[in-house]
Amino acid sequence: MTERKKLNQKDIPLLDAIVKYNEKKPAYFCIPGHRYEKGINLRFREIVGDAIFSFDLTETPYMDDLHNAEGAIWEAEELAREVFGADDTHFLVNGTTCGNQAMILSTAFEGEKIAIPRNAHKSVLMGLILSGAEPIYLMPEISHETGLLGGITPESVETMFRNHPDCKGVFVVSPTYYGVCSDLKAIAEICHKHNAVLLVDEAHGAHCYFSDLLPKGALEQGADMCAQSIHKVTGSLTQSSMLHVKSKLVDQKCVDANLHLVQSTSPSYLLLISLDAARHDLANQGKVLISKAVELSEYVRTALKSVAGITCVGHEIVGTAGICDLDITRLTISASNLGLSGYQLKDLLFEEYNCDVELADDKNILAIVTFANTKEDMEQLLNALIAISEQYKDGMPITQHGKFPAKPELVLSPRKAYFLEKEDIEWKDAVGRIAGELIAPYPPGIPVVYPGERMSQEVWDFIEEYRISNGHFHGPADSNLDYFKVIREIK
Numbered sequence: 001m002t003e004r005k006k007l008n009q010k011d012i013p014l015l016d017a018i019v020k021y022n023e024k025k026p027a028y029f030c031i032p033g034h035r036y037e038k039g040i041n042l043r044f045r046e047i048v049g050d051a052i053f054s055f056d057l058t059e060t061p062y063m064d065d066l067h068n069a070e071g072a073i074w075e076a077e078e079l080a081r082e083v084f085g086a087d088d089t090h091f092l093v094n095g096t097t098c099g100n101q102a103m104i105l106s107t108a109f110e111g112e113k114i115a116i117p118r119n120a121h122k123s124v125l126m127g128l129i130l131s132g133a134e135p136i137y138l139m140p141e142i143s144h145e146t147g148l149l150g151g152i153t154p155e156s157v158e159t160m161f162r163n164h165p166d167c168k169g170v171f172v173v174s175p176t177y178y179g180v181c182s183d184l185k186a187i188a189e190i191c192h193k194h195n196a197v198l199l200v201d202e203a204h205g206a207h208c209y210f211s212d213l214l215p216k217g218a219l220e221q222g223a224d225m226c227a228q229s230i231h232k233v234t235g236s237l238t239q240s241s242m243l244h245v246k247s248k249l250v251d252q253k254c255v256d257a258n259l260h261l262v263q264s265t266s267p268s269y270l271l272l273i274s275l276d277a278a279r280h281d282l283a284n285q286g287k288v289l290i291s292k293a294v295e296l297s298e299y300v301r302t303a304l305k306s307v308a309g310i311t312c313v314g315h316e317i318v319g320t321a322g323i324c325d326l327d328i329t330r331l332t333i334s335a336s337n338l339g340l341s342g343y344q345l346k347d348l349l350f351e352e353y354n355c356d357v358e359l360a361d362d363k364n365i366l367a368i369v370t371f372a373n374t375k376e377d378m379e380q381l382l383n384a385l386i387a388i389s390e391q392y393k394d395g396m397p398i399t400q401h402g403k404f405p406a407k408p409e410l411v412l413s414p415r416k417a418y419f420l421e422k423e424d425i426e427w428k429d430a431v432g433r434i435a436g437e438l439i440a441p442y443p444p445g446i447p448v449v450y451p452g453e454r455m456s457q458e459v460w461d462f463i464e465e466y467r468i469s470n471g472h473f474h475g476p477a478d479s480n481l482d483y484f485k486v487i488r489e490i491k
């Protein structure tokens, strides 16, 4: 075997490999069919520019193979592994969605148990359908003050193991979309005491490894595996993520095999290069970049303290509702004291003040702040909120916030429910029936009902309120939810 050159965090090996190939620019008889830029629609080329298309290549010489990485991709993954302190790192082109699937597939097989929090992203359901594992659902605490779901407590994990000592692993989302963190260190210790693994959906947390002012990263707290949407919080392209393994309990070969199952055989090199380049920036200036994001978000959070009727969640929630820490680059802002729901506030900010925030719920909006935001962005958001505070100062506070419903009865595993025969019924008749499809208000895409669960009145009421007021769901085939798929009853 040829000796490998010493890796250096100043390098971007995948970018170098493709530049070397493009210098040669051979007559091209491989996939993709557009041959650099020549086959791309002219209008698209004019708008986007040509350069980007010559980087949309495939497993040509110099460029390695994601599914059997030995060259430039291996080097890029190795550099990322070093930055995040993992034993093994995999680049993902199907987002954290496929990272979550691979983590579940590598932990619990058909009929085996895995603990899943109720605030898990819908990709977790896909992992359960693929693996056939039996979920034991854990309910996060609820922060009544802020309307947010809190953390999964170590105590609830301990209780779960008491009832299910054969559980193979615990899956936790930390930080959540809203930046809420669970006590991963304590949960990891409990898992390991029971010879089980801790899997962390760290879709929203890759930046945490680069600032002392942010929660610690999952790997730093003992997680065995975590998946990170590098595209959500740093500078890589949409859909590019990483899966890290740091564990003696995880079979690396099994993880490799499962990644084959859930990833494309034609990975986009644009995505892969963007991961390599984002790693380069994090390795060389991560602390500076992430402290800029912290500074920008803290600027708005502090200024909002003196804006009447507007609240912004801060460190005061740490220690309540199972919340162990908070990512302060997430701005969870409410104008409910002015009579505005989160949905109304989000629309108002977009339509009248040209500020687009990530999501809304009935009480809050969520603004995600990254190092790529500017002081001007923050001023624009702040000034908009100041103006709204003045404009709605006579509004009546909204006190009623829909609370997340208790988990319904699990009748069938998600996999069994997925493959059983279904029928469409009117949504109004759904109470008492076994769900045949998922319902996840989107964003954030957190399922309220999973296939295989009996629809309770409480869950139905919760969804109905959302349907009337906002109405965008992932999961149901009928996106208006006039009809709903349930498991066909055996006569």
Ligand SMILES: Cc1ncc(COP(=O)(O)O)c(C=O)c1O
Pocket: 094, 095, 096, 097, 098, 100, 120, 121, 123, 173, 176, 177, 201, 203, 204, 228, 229, 239, 240, 241, 444, 445
């Ligand atoms: C908590 C959580 N996990 C996983 C995902 C999926 O990540 P990706 O978009 O990288 O596939 C999301 C997406 O919003 C998410 O919010």
